[in-house]
Amino acid sequence: MTNFKLSRLAKADWFGPLLATVIAIIVIRSFSPNFLSSFNIQTLLLAISINALIGFSQMIIIAIGQMNLSVGAIGGLAAISFAGLMEIWGLPAPIAAVxxxxxxxxxxxxxxxxxxxxGISAFVITLATLSIYKGINLGITRAQPFYGIPDSVKELGSMTLFGAIPMLALPTVIVAIGLWYLLNRLPIGRFILAVGGNEHAASLSGISVRTVVVVAHSISGLLAACAGMLLVARLQIGQPSIGDDWLILSFAAPVIGGAVLAGGHVSVTATFLGVVVVALITQALVLFSIDPFLVQVVLGALILAAVGVNKLRGTAPVSRKA
Structure with a gap:
């Protein structure tokens, strides 16, 4: 019975990323005693808080067997809209956020x-809209940042809970719980996974595939916008370049978390742990004064490794573990 439980545990999507997280912490800590200092932990949690939303934004699209190349462009457009509405129009932060x-x-x-x-591929459509949304971004800002961020937003970006946990982590925790509940307890979550698992079968069973696709992309846009606004609070500036480097990260976290790119199988917990793994590696490169451009190389290698591991494991195509 014990062996059976261990075998089942090892097959869970979150087990691999969790093991990688523990090993990474031990290894990095052994080489850098200051790794677990309060400052480094806060920096790590800030990165995880925002990157998790980026990963979730792509994860929900992977669940239906598609991809969203415009995640970063949507997040960037929402970010500069948030900042611009406050600076140019003088709107209160809550209204600008909505x-x-x-x-x-x-x-x-x-x-x-x-x-x-x-009926055109999501790859082509989102590649086109990436250019459109980014063009609107640059048209609004003229490639110049918005500096007039209210003090209340700036304070949110630097505020902590219990003196250690960044306030920006709270929205991410709420989103993670909400996504888990959606995918595991609500009909729309089951429909999303069903469409990703077998679109034709889902249609024959009475599921409106078009509606599910629109809902999934709407959720993706919402999460990307949330990530963009949190980044404005963290940076304390509405930077037009927000979102430019999100694409690889958005795929890395779900794939490391065992998501099947063909659709029908994603895990909120494993995706979150995938974000943690990426954040740990990025933090380690900074601590060891390694060229930060190697982050992209490492992310690419992690995606290849994760896809290879998932293929070897023979992950079932229709599942909703979270």
């Missing part, structure tokens, strides 16, 4: 509607 989230939802919805109506 409007920026709405922009993210609309951008994601547009992706889903175009994919559903035209």
């Amino acid at each position: 409007l920026a989230l709405g922009i993210g939802v609309l951008c994601g919805m547009l992706n889903g509607v175009l994919i559903s109506i035209t």
